[in-house]
Amino acid sequence: MPTTPRARARAQTMTDIVRIGREHLATDGAAALSLRAVARDLGVVSSAVYRYVSSRDELLTLLVVDGYNALADEVDAALAESPDDPIEQIRILARTVRRWAHAESARYGLLFGTPVPGYDAPADQTMAPGTRVIISLQSLFARAYRSGQLQAPSTDVRISSSLATNFAQIRDELQLDIPDWLIVRGVTFWASLFGAVSADVFDMYGTETFTDRDELFELQIDALLDVLGHRPDH
Template sequence: MSTTPRARARAQTMTDIVRIGREHLATDGAAALSLRAVARDLGVVSSAIYRYVRSRDELLTLLVVDGYNELGDEVDAALAGCTGDPVVHLRVLSRVVRRWALAEPARYGLLFGTPVPGYQAPAAETIAPGTRVIVTMQILFARAHQAGLLAEPRRALQISAPLAGDFARIRDEFELDLPDWLIARGVTFWVALFGAVSADVFDMYGADTFADRAEVFELQLDALLDMLGYRG
């Protein structure tokens, strides 16, 4: 269906607002984002910006969704051109997350860093884009399990009934064959991966601690895959 000139113009303005918002995010930080500053760079009077974005929080939400989707797109594109088994795909996914985060530290910080004071991301708009990479991980965990690449833990998993219900809900939502032990390990893989990336992006190691942080990250990936049960 074709769009009207007005609709195309509005879409272009929204694209420009997000682009300018990303620039201000990188230079000023999330807490200092200003619609007036965005309007100035857009070349319109400050009151005109409110026809498109009603508040700073709405601009932040646009930037959050934009960031999640760009990261998800980068992961999807890398996996589409990837050969090998699901564990190879998990390595590729993890490297893409790190590469994107290092290239976009301000946007990564908005998504996974310190919360912006006074801002609460609306779940209805951010959960779907925000879980894209996590859902892809879950799919790869299930495929690796089905391919016999992951060893079950020797010690039986002991979990409470409420947590078992949570795991069952995750299993049903994604329609994946994920045993409880793999869901538990998968959650650990997920949070540890982003923790490792955050340590690099936010320079938690210190400037002179490691000669090659990429090599450190590969060792971390090896450890995470061992934890997941990979014995390749």
């Protein structure tokens, strides 16, 4: 936490810049973000805001990091109040992602929608916040596997040596003891989850195709859990 008045003032200004940036993102879209407009709403001359944010791209990066962390914080809060069952927690995580995406469609679009022309998010700043939800999912997959709630495929998954190296790095980085088949299924799950959420939020289905998208999403979660290897008792 900032300890001096000057540091606190700077932190507050940065908070205000991000807040105003979010407002402009919602009303004008990412491609139209302007530091001049942010400075105007902040009540300072445009040159003053450059002491805090050097460019539009830096503002976009701040908003990307802010968005990833907001989504992950929402997921973490939902999981903290959920039953201690990894399968049910996977469901809750999926629902939370979709709910946040609808409530914050502009921020979700910045994170998972059409790339902003000319902008390339710096991995050193966005990788950690951007993978928080994915890491939470992978941890839940591992817990479900250890508790015997996931069924292994009947045949071994064959992968190349290069992909095996990638999988080994994932296991090492996340400190998860899970087999290759679960990594494959886990990646399929999270990619499909965000695909389903995006199709809903960005209205890829068409406005009248499905009368109850809540029910559709629950069925999609069921299908993805089936892909993951979950076989509920009947």
